[in-house]
Amino acid sequence: MSEVVRGIPLNWFIILSSILFSIGVMGVLFRRNAIIIFMSVELMLNAVNLLLVAFAAKWGDASGQVFVFFTMAVAAAEVAVGLAILVVMYRNSKSTDIDVLNKLKG
Amino acid sequence: MTQDYLQRYLFLILGFFGVLSALMVVFTKNPIHSVLYLVLTFFSIAGEYILLNAQFIAIVNVIVYAGAIMVLFLFVIMLLNLNKETEPHKNPYLKFAAVVTGGLMLIVLVGSLKMADTTAIATPYQGQKGLISNLGFVLFHDFLLPFEISSILFLAAMVGAVMLGKKDIK
Numbered sequence: 001m002s003e004v005v006r007g008i009p010l011n012w013f014i015i016l017s018s019i020l021f022s023i024g025v026m027g028v029l030f031r032r033n034a035i036i037i038f039m040s041v042e043l044m045l046n047a048v049n050l051l052l053v054a055f056a057a058k059w060g061d062a063s064g065q066v067f068v069f070f071t072m073a074v075a076a077a078e079v080a081v082g083l084a085i086l087v088v089m090y091r092n093s094k095s096t097d098i099d100v101l102n103k104l105k106g
Numbered sequence: 107m108t109q110d111y112l113q114r115y116l117f118l119i120l121g122f123f124g125v126l127s128a129l130m131v132v133f134t135k136n137p138i139h140s141v142l143y144l145v146l147t148f149f150s151i152a153g154e155y156i157l158l159n160a161q162f163i164a165i166v167n168v169i170v171y172a173g174a175i176m177v178l179f180l181f182v183i184m185l186l187n188l189n190k191e192t193e194p195h196k197n198p199y200l201k202f203a204a205v206v207t208g209g210l211m212l213i214v215l216v217g218s219l220k221m222a223d224t225t226a227i228a229t230p231y232q233g234q235k236g237l238i239s240n241l242g243f244v245l246f247h248d249f250l251l252p253f254e255i256s257s258i259l260f261l262a263a264m265v266g267a268v269m270l271g272k273k274d275i276k
Contacts, residue, residue, distance in 0.1 A: 007110060007226040008117050008157065014222055016121045016154070018215035020128055020147075026208030027132035030201045035137050035183060039144050042175065043128055046151050049167075057158040058227050062244040065163050069245065072170050073256045077263035079175050083182045084270035090186050 013054035020047035034086055034096045038079065045075050117157055124150035137183050141176055148172045158227065162238045 020043060027040030049068045056064025086096060093100045127146040134140050148171045155164035245253060 008114055009226050010223040011220060012117060014219045015216055018212060018219065019125050022208045022212035022215065023128045023132055025211055026204055029207055030204030033137060035179065036140055039131055039140055039179065043131065043147065046148065050151055050154055053155055053158050053160050053163055057160065062240050063248065065160055065241055066245050066249050068163055070252060070256060076170065076175060077259055079178060080263050080267045083178060084267040086182060088270050096188060
């Protein structure tokens, strides 16, 4: 490589975000505990946040970082409602296993 | 030049710890250990933000994610008394299929994006974009309407959480 080494290449961030996102997808797919599934979703959101900040730094634009704020706001709201749903689910079935949610009959 | 290599080493170390603790989040049986490993992952992601000269985002990430959301998770886990390894793995093929699916997704993403942009992020030191005054200007100038709408979202989330948490709704 002939170019002068300056800073971190952008595609390193892309690859790191891809790895974190795939780990999150894996967690959503094979854990049965609903809380762990929520945590995997948070992991995926953070991978996307990292990518947004990397692109914002690459192009010198602060809009990407402001988008990260909105992602955090939506994630906070999602977690609040999701954990409330989880508490209701535990109250009804004494378990947070998502396999007990297979009957949507009321 | 030395500083540039130092930056790369820091990136690799933080990324290694982040990926390792993210894997532990998924593979640990105990939910409380998962939460603690996820906090570790968030700290390494905050370190990556600092490397990208986004200091305010890094602080907010630590305060909001590691401080507030993860405490909410811990609170629910301890409230529901889930801090034991209660996960019957019924189908062994499910785990295998999930790992294969995630691995294939990783291969596709990395394979298609690994040479996307190999140029370095050019202005790591003199960039003032991540500082709070600039971010505040952009947030309250260009993104004022989404900012106000997100307050409605929070109101809806708050009302929804309270409604769901009530024992019996008349």
